[in-house]
Amino acid sequence: MLIDSHAHLEMAEFKNDLEEVIQRAKESGIEHIFTVGTEKKDWERAIEIADSHPGIYAILGVHPHNAKEIDAGTYPTLRELCRNEKVRAYGEIGLDFFRNHSLREVQIKGFREQIALARDLQLPIVVHDRDAHRETVDILKSEGADQWGGIIHCFSGDYRMAKECLDMGFYISIPGTITFNNASEFREIVKKIPLESLLVETDAPFLTPVPYRGKRNEPGFVRYTAEKIAELKKITFEKVAEITTENALRVFRLKPVA
C-alpha cells in the first residue's frame, strides 16, 4: 500500500468525478489520502470529504497565498474545525516568494502565528516553501517547530536545507516532480535523504508525474513517485511503499492498517 500525504480533493478540478478518482486510487493500492484545505471556502469541504470516506483525512490551515485573508475570525474557526478527529495535521503553512500572492511580511506573520496555533492544537505542521528556503528554515527554528515537527511538503530545497529539516525532526515529502526530465539535481538530493524520513505525495491536481505530465494529477499517480524513489535508491518498490507508509502513519499519529 501507499499513502498520498498531500492532495487537494476539495478543489474544483475534482468536482465532477471525485468518487471515481477515489476509487481509482483505491485500485492502485492507495490506502490513505490526506486532503489539504488551504483557505476558508475549502476547509469544510475537506472535512466533509474526510468524514464520508474511511481512508481519507484532512489537513487544514491558511496557505501563504491566502495569508492576506487572515482576519479576527480565522483562527477561532480553524480551532473549532481542527477538533474533528479526521484532521490529522495543520497546514499547509509557510512562504511562497515565487508567486507572492500575499506580501512577504504578511506571509511571515501568518506562518509564525500558525506554527504557534498548531502547537497549541498539538498537530504536526505541513510546510509549504517555494523560493524561500532560508527564511522557512530560520522561522521554523526560531519558533521552536523542532519540538513537535511535521512535514516539509513538495520539497524543493537543496541538500543543506534537507539536512537542516531532518535535524529538526521533520519528514520530507516528495512530489511527482522527481519524475521530470529536468529534475536530475533533485534526484541526487533525494538519493541522499534516508528513506526513514521520506513521504510521497501528489499535490493533486498539480505536479502530475511522468507519464501523465500535462494532465490533471490524482492520488493514484503517487505510485510513479514511489517507483522513481525505488529506482534511485536501488531498492524495491515494496520497500519504498512499506517505509513511507510507516513514516506517514507515524507523523499523522495513525494506527497501522490491519
Ligand SMILES: [Zn+2]
Ligand atoms: Zn504547497
Ligand SMILES: [Zn+2]
Ligand atoms: Zn498543496
